[in-house]
Structure formats: C-alpha cells, structure tokens
Amino acid sequence: MPRKLVAGNWKMHGLSGDLAEASVLPAPPDVDILLCPPATLITRMVQAVEGIMVGAQDCHPSAKGAHTGDLSAAMLHDAGASYVILGHSERRTDHGETDALVRAKTEAAWSENLIAIVCIGETEAQYKTGGTLDVLRGQLARSLPDSAPAERLVIAYEPVWAIGTGLVPTAAEIAAAHQEIRTWLANSFGTETAEGIRLLYGGSVKPSNAAGIFAVPNVDGALVGGASLTAADFGPIIKALAVA
Ligand code: PEP
Numbered sequence: 429m430p431r432k433l434v435a436g437n438w439k440m441h442g443l444s445g446d447l448a449e450a451s452v453l454p455a456p457p458d459v460d461i462l463l464c465p466p467a468t469l470i471t472r473m474v475q476a477v478e479g480i481m482v483g484a485q486d487c488h489p490s491a492k493g494a495h496t497g498d499l500s501a502a503m504l505h506d507a508g509a510s511y512v513i514l515g516h517s518e519r520r521t522d523h524g525e526t527d528a529l530v531r532a533k534t535e536a537a538w539s540e541n542l543i544a545i546v547c548i549g550e551t552e553a554q555y556k557t558g559g560t561l562d563v564l565r566g567q568l569a570r571s572l573p574d575s576a577p578a579e580r581l582v583i584a585y586e587p588v589w590a591i592g593t594g595l596v597p598t599a600a601e602i603a604a605a606h607q608e609i610r611t612w613l614a615n616s617f618g619t620e621t622a623e624g625i626r627l628l629y630g631g632s633v634k635p636s637n638a639a640g641i642f643a644v645p646n647v648d649g650a651l652v653g654g655a656s657l658t659a660a661d662f663g664p665i666i667k668a669l670a671v672a
Contacts, residue, residue: 430578430623430624431458433462433628434460434461435463435483435628435649436652436662437485437630438465438469438656439466439518441466442465442657444472450465451476453477453662456667459670461481461666462483464483464513466485467485467504470509471508474507474508482509482511483511483512483543484511484512484513484542485513485519486499487504487536487542488500488533488536501533501542504540510542511582512533512537512543513547514530514534514537515527515571517588518591527566528570530546534572534573537580538577543579543581544580544581545651546582546583548567548584548609549584549590550587561605564605564608568583576616576621578624579624582627583628584627585602590632591631591632592632592654593631594632596641597631602647606627606644606646609646610646629641629647629649630651630652632654635664638664639671642669
C-alpha cells in the first residue's frame with residue numbers, strides 16, 4: 429500500500445499573509461501532505477512550514493531557453509518544490525495543453541527528481557455520453573512515458589465537470605474510474621508498479637464529503653482546490669484521510 433497523499437492546489441491564490449494557513453495544518457503521521465502554492469510562494473512556504481511538502485502547479489518541458497514567463501523543472505526543484513502538478517484541466521483549457529505536452533513535462537519533471545502528479549479526467553459532455561473510461565485510458569496512454577517509477581508518479585482523476593462546481597461523481601463512479609486507472613497501469617507497467625502509484629480523486633472535495641470519497645477502493649488520497657486554501661477546510665480533509 430502506498431502512503432496516503434492529500435495535495436492542495438492553491439491555483440492563482442495566495443500572498444505572503446496566506447502562509448499562516450499552511451503553518452497550522454494538522455500533520456498525522458500516516459499521511460503525506462502537499463501544498464502547491466503559486467510559484468512565488470514556494471521557497472517561503474518551504475522555509476516557513478514544517479511537516480508538509482511543497483510543490484508547483486506546472487513546469488516547462490525544456491530544461492532552459494527563451495521561454496518568457498515559464499519555469500523549468502530545475503528552477504522549481506531549486507526553489508524547494510518536490511512535486512509538480514501536470515496537465516491540470518485549467519492548464520489544458522487556458523493554455524491549450526495536450527497529452528503529448530503533458531508527457532514531455534512529466535519527463536522533464538522526472539529528470540529533476542520531481543514527483544509528477546498527472547491529472548486526467550473527462551469533460552461533462554464525455555461523462556454524459558458514457559465516455560469516461562475510454563477518455564481516461566486514452567489520456568493515460570498519451571500522457572505517460574513508456575515506463576514509470578512508482579515513487580515518482582501520482583495520477584489525479586479529476587472529472588472536469590466536478591472541479592470547482594460542487595458536483596461530485598457517485599462513489600460507484602469514482603470506484604470504476606480508479607479501478608480502470610489501476611488496471612491500465614498494471615497492464616502497462618506491471619502489477620507491482622501499479623500498486624505503488626498513488627491515485628488521487630479531485631473535484632469539489634470538501635470536509636463534508638471527504639470521508640465518503642476516501643472510503644472508495646483505490647482512492648489513495650485527494651487533490652483539493654478551493655478547500656485547500658484555508659486550514660479550517662483543509663485540516664478536516666487531512667484528518668479524514670488519516671482515519672480512512
Ligand atoms: C482542482 O483544481 O484540482 C480541484 C480539484 O478544485 P476543487 O477542489 O476546487 O474542485
């Protein structure tokens with residue numbers, strides 16, 4: 429069983445004063461806690477907060493070069509990041525990111541010893557036409573390198589229609605998606621590797637629904653957006669994972 433992981437994605441939220449939210453989070457021993465603030469806060473969060481890991485929200489696929497405004501995996505590692513979120517649906521929508529680009533970014537992250545959290549998930553239209561599992565298999569096939577070290581890869585299943593909407597799939601739907609992802613990973617990388625890769629659910633996880641989501645088979649934790657911004661919301665989610 430891999431260690432449980434709860435990751436907070438602050439997106440484009442957070443100034444210096446918000447670091448106080450991170451410093452009062454509970455730190456149960458059996459749970460890895462990760463916060464991914466804006467890149468401007470990575471170093472200060474690492475310095476200010478003990479007991480949690482700090483990650484980035486994206487990286488460029490190249491090691492260096494003429495890419496104004498972008499950050500390489502090496503820069504993020506140098507700033508103190510140990511994880512990086514890749515292929516989040518907001519990156520795919522806002523910046524036109526493709527699966528092939530996510531794959532290149534994953535390779536770049538691994539070359540700098542970052543742990544990649546690769547996000548996949550179906551749109552509302554794909555969900556409504558019953559295409560979820562096909563979409564997930566396709567995204568996995570195109571977004572992941574040919575081999576994967578279990579300790580460097582996390583998959584986040586995030587239905588696009590559930591992100592920031594308050595809508596959440598049923599437990600049975602989450603179970604089916606996570607089972608499909610585990611099976612795909614086992615067929616591609618072997619059973620032992622697949623069992624070591626953490627599978628996170630993401631999309632409107634709140635204190636009120638966290639325990640139910642964490643009880644679903646093959647859910648090793650969560651990727652949390654809005655509810656990770658305050659200790660009042662993120663704390664209870666961390667505690668729910670600790671007792672799951
Ligand atoms: C996310 O952005 O990854 C996310 C899951 O957001 P929220 O928890 O706000 O739905």
